[in-house]
Amino acid sequence: xxxxxxxxxxxxxxxxEAQIEVLDNADALGILSFAHKMETFGLFPxxxxxxxxxxxxxxxxxxxVCKHCHVDAGPDRKExxxxxxxxxCLAAIxxxxxxxxxxxxGAPEMNPHFRWFVxxxxxxxxxxxxxxxxxxxxxxxxxxxxxxxxxxxxxxxVSSLPYFSARRTNAQRxxxxxxxxxxxxxxxxxVGYGQENTDLQLDLVYNPSGAFLPGDQQGLENEFKAKLWxxxxxxxxxxxxxxxxPVSRFLEYLVHSGNYETYMQELVNAFNPTAAANVMCRNTIxxxxxxxxxxxxxxxxxxxxxxxxxxxxxxDLDLLNTREIILNQxxxxxxxxxxxxxGGAIT
Amino acid sequence: xxxxYYNREDLKLFGNVTDFQKELGEKFFDYYGSVFKDGALSKRxxxxxxxxxxxxxxxxxxxxxxxxxxxxxxxDEEQMMEAVHVAxxxxxxxxxxxxVQMMNQVKEKLM
Numbered sequence: 001x002x003x004x005x006x007x008x009x010x011x012x013x014x015x016x017e018a019q020i021e022v023l024d025n026a027d028a029l030g031i032l033s034f035a036h037k038m039e040t041f042g043l044f045p046x047x048x049x050x051x052x053x054x055x056x057x058x059x060x061x062x063x064x065v066c067k068h069c070h071v072d073a074g075p076d077r078k079e080x081x082x083x084x085x086x087x088x089c090l091a092a093i094x095x096x097x098x099x100x101x102x103x104x105x106g107a108p109e110m111n112p113h114f115r116w117f118v119x120x121x122x123x124x125x126x127x128x129x130x131x132x133x134x135x136x137x138x139x140x141x142x143x144x145x146x147x148x149x150x151x152x153x154x155x156x157x158v159s160s161l162p163y164f165s166a167r168r169t170n171a172q173r174x175x176x177x178x179x180x181x182x183x184x185x186x187x188x189x190x191v192g193y194g195q196e197n198t199d200l201q202l203d204l205v206y207n208p209s210g211a212f213l214p215g216d217q218q219g220l221e222n223e224f225k226a227k228l229w230x231x232x233x234x235x236x237x238x239x240x241x242x243x244x245x246p247v248s249r250f251l252e253y254l255v256h257s258g259n260y261e262t263y264m265q266e267l268v269n270a271f272n273p274t275a276a277a278n279v280m281c282r283n284t285i286x287x288x289x290x291x292x293x294x295x296x297x298x299x300x301x302x303x304x305x306x307x308x309x310x311x312x313x314x315x316d317l318d319l320l321n322t323r324e325i326i327l328n329q330x331x332x333x334x335x336x337x338x339x340x341x342x343g344g345a346i347t
Numbered sequence: 348x349x350x351x352y353y354n355r356e357d358l359k360l361f362g363n364v365t366d367f368q369k370e371l372g373e374k375f376f377d378y379y380g381s382v383f384k385d386g387a388l389s390k391r392x393x394x395x396x397x398x399x400x401x402x403x404x405x406x407x408x409x410x411x412x413x414x415x416x417x418x419x420x421x422x423d424e425e426q427m428m429e430a431v432h433v434a435x436x437x438x439x440x441x442x443x444x445x446x447v448q449m450m451n452q453v454k455e456k457l458m
Contacts, residue, residue: 208419210418216420
């Protein structure tokens with residue numbers, strides 16, 4: 001496995017259609033289609049419960065090349081959301097019931113309009129989440145003040161740290177990432193993030209470093225808190241356990257390592273109807289770097305756009321609230337075990 | 348007949364033991380499920396104990412199952428290997444402590 005994007009390597013799975021072809025081959029594995037599975041629990045067609053969260057992918061450019069990245073992000077990816085598209089996002093936010101704007105990437109901070117966008121969202125009185133990969137803070141002197149910037153705008157910082165040891169973190173996210181992440185977490189702690197008696201929320205994301213499902217969220221949070229405090233004097237608020245979905249580079253890993261069939265079976269066997277009723281696509285709309293609309297970030301990477309008025313410039317709240325959510329085999333990832341969303345377990 | 352005594356795929360069929368004896372099989376699986384619930388020990392702690400025991404009794408199915416479960420529970424490589432060393436130490440100790448029996452015999456028999 002090379003440390004570059006699928007696109008740069010001209011890998012077949014850089015093409016969303018090729019990914020769907022692999023996923024659609026479920027019959028060969030004896031796996032029921034996800035839509036049929038949902039139907040047996042009265043959840044098909046799946047419809048929204050209301051749009052509470054707008055998740056905006058402001059670009060695929062990233063300073064890291066994580067092996068499991070479902071965005072296929074990396075330094076070679078040049079797709080970046082324009083200011084015009086951001087303005088269209090702001091217009092949509094103003095006319096909707098959206099309470100939270102969740103900025104992701106790539107490394108969202110690498111978008112040249114990132115800070116302006118954050119300020120505009122805050123001015124609208126919305127809760128804002130930034131999915132910060134931590135190492136970006138140290139990647140260039142122009143990012144060193146990000147903790148202060150986040151603090152000023154009371155951004156909820158959500159950061160991936162797949163494990164509390166260097167070996168497993170670096171195996172997934174790249175050599176030296178763990179050490180830099182620890183340094184960045186200390187910088188965030190220093191300005192007040194994750195500390196008691198502040199409203200500066202610092203949450204960590206745990207996702208398994210391999211072909212297995214995450215364990216109990218609370219148990220892992222306790223373990224992370226103990227290890228990061230004892231080992232490094234680091235505090236954070238909550239740990240979100242997120243299941244890796246068989247999309248993009250994680251799909252490549254599964255196929256390449258011979259784990260694909262077993263992993264899919266594990267997801268299917270762990271199907272949880274309660275989690276299925278609470279999946280994040282029911283209260284979220286995902287916006288791609290080019291303004292197209294999707295049910296979630298994973299559908300975005302598989303190029304499964306919402307069916308009508310599918311650009312942010314055509315944002316139609318009523319239509320989106322009554323749409324049929326597009327399902328595919330990767331959705332088993334969000335319904336396995338305690339369920340999975342960008343905010344962690346859902347049951 | 349299969350070529351080997353142990354087949355990884357057989358682990359998935361464990362539940363089928365109830366086919367030949369439903370009542371006892373179901374009682375066992377009920378008991379098994381209860382054992383691994385959170386109690387005075389957490390299910391996380393129980394997973395690592397199971398991993399060590401799997402090695403002590405050298406059950407390939409159990410090693411596969413509790414390696415996966417220990418990873419899922421968030422244990423790292425060092426913790427898992429230390430659990431295996433606990434099993435090895437107990438097994439090794441179990442052999443070695445019988446050396447006392449041997450010594451006793453020797454003392455009885457020698458002038």
